[in-house]
Amino acid sequence: MGRIKTNDTTSRREIIIQKAATLFKEKGFKAASMRELADIVGVEAASLYNHIKNKNELLNIICFDVANRYMQMIAEIETEKKSSLEKIEKLLRFHITGMVKHFDEVYVSDREWKHLEEPYLANLQAQRRAYRKRIAAIIDDGIKKKEIKKIDASTAVLIMLHAVSGIESWHRSKAKINGKELEENMVSILVSGLKK
Amino acid sequence: MGRIKTNDTTSRREIIIQKAATLFKEKGFKAASMRELADIVGVEAASLYNHIKNKNELLNIICFDVANRYMQMIAEIETEKKSSLEKIEKLLRFHITGMVKHFDEVYVSDREWKHLEEPYLANLQAQRRAYRKRIAAIIDDGIKKKEIKKIDASTAVLIMLHAVSGIESWHRSKAKINGKELEENMVSILVSGLKK
DNA sequence: ACTTGTTACTAACAATTGTTAGCATATTTT
């Protein structure tokens, strides 16, 4: 079929990963076949294996890319001198813009992590749990300092994160408001829902 | 292996559907095999076909069961004499308790509808779009009557519905608060996020 | 020009998939 086109910044491997993310998003990991991915990339299925170890490696990369981005951001936020509510707002905005920008990856990481194999599965789950705990800690801190109303922090985290993942249906819809507006609306509803 | 045990209220068919919902939730529709389902039911794979047409029928039933429950509720709410905010709160509570009670079904319907086949796929999508529109209409009405702050209604709907689907991770977690508490926390955050 | 590593192809594999046909055994109805 010919070889995969690369520009200088993106390796063949990275092209495959990107197209895989899109395909996995559309069909689901299990329903997406390597032959289909190969077709999209413009190559025979076997050729993919010159660039990646196997199908599951693709999912690993996608999921941990996303997880690592989040971990980096929460670490940054924790060190900042901001009120708890400001921290939550910053994180929320990060999630929203991240969802709009890296939609395919985030979507796949959110919905298809089940199909990771050990030890990656256990690993990612632990990372996600830890992540949610760190957000909950910020909220609990805000409650103690009376910036945030007295609620169950982990419930608040759950609402926040899943509300953001709802951007999926915004992404699909035709009559879209623009990304910035979406962000302001979400922040308005969620942040004022927490405020005392 | 022996025949499927039934009590008087639940047919063999219904047992299969229930177990299918649980299996689809755990593995995902595509990754779940009929042989595995048969194992769980306690029967050979071929025997399932005495009760159901095929694998996809199982998914159809699960998805439309859930959708129909929602449609019935929104119709009921629309006729009631309540403020918009009260209507939204009622709907929210219905979704929360529904998620806690029919967890497997709702989860599968939310995450696995992609694997429906036409015409069921188009059908369910249309139904879901219509459902969201009817909720948005209630919110817009509330905005006009100045009970609800001026926000994009479809964004609010999206937040609500996806926040509820976050109960999934509550379901998985060990250190759970109880269902009633969860409900009050969610309502508190989301309803006050809408209030003017 | 020659060598070396990269990338692609064809062909094939073993495993798993959903599903059907044909037949046996229960259970219910007559």
Added chain:
DNA sequence: AAAATATGCTAACAATTGTTAGTAACAAGT
């Protein structure tokens, strides 16, 4: 007790799956 229906089993099917082996063409470095 006989007939009819419901439910189960074994065996097999065609299709699809991820992946590997072996080999040819290409690109880059010398």
